[in-house]
Amino acid sequence: MSWSATDAATGGPDPRTPILAIDDLRVTFASSSGPVPAVRGVSLDVYPGEAVAIVGESGSGKSVTMLALLGLLRNATVTGAARYRGTNLIGLDPATLRTIRGAKVAMIFQDPMTSLNPVLTIGRQLSLVMRSHQPGLSKRDAANRAVSLLDQVAISQPKRRCDSYPHELSGGMRQRVMIAMAIANNPDVLIADEPTTALDVTVQAQIMELLGELRIEHNLALILITHDLGVVAGAADRVAVMYAGRVAETGPVGPLFADPGHPYTRGLLECLPRLDERHDIQVAIPGVPATPQSLPPGCPFSPRCSFVEPRCSEAEPMLAAHGETMAACVVRTEVPA
Amino acid sequence: MTAIDAGQAMGDAAASRSVERQSRRRPRWLRGPALVGVVVMAAWLIVALTLPLWTPHDPLDPVAARLLGPRASHWMGTDALGRDVFTRTLWGARTSLPIAAAVIASAVIVGTIVGALAGFFGGWLDAVFMRLVDITMAFPPILLAMAITASLGPGIRNALIAMALVWWPIYARLLRAQVIAVRQREFIESAWAIGASRWLILRRYILPMSYTPILVNATMDFGQVVLLTASLSFIGLGARPPSPEWGSMITEGALNPYAWWMAAAPGIAIVTVVLAFNFVGDALRDSFDIKETVR
Secondary structure, eight states, X not given: OXXXXXXXXXXXXXXXXXXXXXXXXXXXXXXXXXXXXXXXXXXXXXXXXXXXXXXXXXTSSHHHHHHHHTTOOSSEEEEEXXXXXXXXXXXXXXXXXXXXXXXXXXXXXXXXXXXXXXXXXXXXXXXXXXXXXXTTOOHHHHHHHHHHXXXXXXXXXXXXXXXXXXXXXXXHHHXXXXXXXHHTTOOSEEEEESTTTTXXXXXXXXXXXXXXXXXXXXXXXXXXEESOHHHHHHHOSEEEEEETTEEEEEEEHXXXXXXXXXXXXHHHXXXXXXTTSOOSSOOOOSSOOOBTTBOOSSOTTGGGOTTOOGGGGTSOOOOEXXXXXXXXXXXXXXXXX | OOSTTTHHHHHHHHXXXXXXXXXXXXXXXXXXXXHHHHHHHHHHHHHHHHHHHHOSSOSSSOOSSTTOOSOSSSTTOBOTTSOBHHHHHHHHHHHHHHHHHHHHHHHHHHHHHHHHHHHHHOHHHHHHHHHHHHHHHTSOHHHHHHHHHHHHOSSHHHHHHHHHHHHHHHHHHHHHHHHHHHHTSHHHHHHHHXXXXXXXXXXXXXXXXXXXXXXXXXXXXXXXXXXXXHHHHHTTSSXXXXXXXXXXXXXXXXXXXXXXXXXXXXXXXXXXXXXXXHXXXXXXXXXXXXXXXXX
C-alpha cells in the first residue's frame, strides 16, 4: 500500500485538533427482553487526514458507533458526544445534522450491490447527492462533476457510465460509485463500513488503494470499520480494537501489532494465518463473544482470557498505557512494557 | 470487432447490442392473451376518440322501426325507441372509458399520497390513515358506492365521485405495504447516510420502487370500474336515459326480454373491456414477478 503512518503527521491544516471527537458514546437499544447496551462508552479522536481502523467481531458495536453519530439509528438511545469541528452531532436537530451528514461526514457501506438506487442512473444519483447539499448547483454543473468524480474513482469511460444503471456494473465498480458519491461533496471525514467485505480479494486491494489515494488527495480522515486485520495493517495509521461495546485497545498500528497489550488483541493476531509458519489447525480464541445481553461481571473478555485473574471480575477495566498503546486490561497494563 | 481490443471493448459492444435488440423487440409480456387485450383496448380507445367523425347513426334519434332484430342495416338491431343499438353501444365507450380513467386516476393519486405518507412516516399518521382505510374497506364496494351516489343524488358525476371514494383505500394499503418494504432496503439507508432529504428519498428512491403493484392493480381495476359504472347505471344511479351508457342500456334490454340484442350488445362490450384489462394486468403482474424473483 502506498501510504503509511507518517502521512498523517504532514496532512491537514492543524493535525493536533481532532476533526471528529467521540466522547463516551453510549448506544442502548430497547428490546422486548429489556435494554441492550450495544455501545458502552466509546471515546475516540480522529485527526484530519489520518486513517483510523476500528476492528472487532460482529456485534462488538463498531458499526453501531458510527451509525449513531450520524443519527442513522432508529429506536436507540444515544448518549455522550461526537463533535465534528466542535459541533456535537448527538442530539443535533435533524435538519442541521443532514447538512453535515453526507456533506462533511460521509459514509459508505459494506454491500455495494444493494446500496445504490436501482431505478436511477449512476449520473442521476451522483447529481442528486450533490444538488441536495448544494442547492445552487446547476444540473449541468452537477452532471459534469459526476463525470469527473467517476474519473477520480478510476471508472473507465466515465461519461458513458453516467448513463448506466447500477445493475449494469460489477461489484467493484459499484463500490467505486459509492465512494464517488461519498466524496462528491468534499467531506472531511469518510466512514467506510467494511467497504471490501462483499468484494473479491483482487478488487478489495484496488478499492483500498483507491481509498488511500483519495485520503491523501482530499486530506480525508478515514474511519475504516473492518474485521480484516490484513486490511488494517496495510491501510490504517491507528487502530481501535472493540470488544463488547467498548474499546479494548487503541494505539498506532505498528506497536499494536508488534506488542499488543490486551489479551483480546493478542488473540486476534494469533488467529491470523502466517506464511512463515506451518499451521495444521488454525488457532482460535476459545469461547464465544460476549453479547450485550449477557455481560460477565468486570472485564467482558475475562471468561475467554488466558491471563485471567480473580480481580478481573471485580470491575470493568479502564484504558491504561501499555507501551505505546492503551489497553483496557488490569493484568497486562501494570506490567512495565 | 478485432481480437486485439478484446476485453472491455467487446464487452461494451455486446452490452449495447443486447440493449438494442431488447428495445427493438416487442416487450416480453406482450404476447398471447395480453396481446389480444392490448388490441381490444386500443380498438375501444380509437372508437371512443374518433366516433363522432364516423358514427353509423345518431345515438339519440330513432332511425328505424322499433325492436328490429339484428340485420345488415342495423348490426345489433334497434331498441324500444327505434334507436340503433350498435351505434349506442359504441357511444357507450365515450361514457364508460373516461369515467373509469377518472376514477382510477383519482383513486391512485389519493391512494398514493395517503399510502406513501402512512408508510413513510408511520406513527399516528399511519394509524389514522389506515383506520380510515379499514373503515372504508369494511363495506362491500358496490353497496358503499350505491349509498354514496344515492345520498349525493343519481347522476354520472356523483357516481364517479362515489367510485373514487370507494376505490382509493386499495391503493393506499398497497402502496403503504410497498413503501414499508422498500424503506428497509439498504440503498435507502445509504441515501440517508449521504444526507438526502426525506422528500428526496420518498420521491426518488422509495416511490419508483413501490409503484409496480399499483400499476398492475390499476390495469386490472380499470375493467372493474367499467363494470361498477355499468352496475350503478343499471340500477338507475349512474347515467340517466336517454344517454347511451352500457348499464342503463342493459336495463332497457331487461324491460324487453324478447329483444335479446338490446342487452347483449352492451353486455358484450363490457365483457370485452373487462377481459382486455384483466389479460393485460395479468401479463404485467407475471412479467414484474419474474423480474423480482430473478433479482
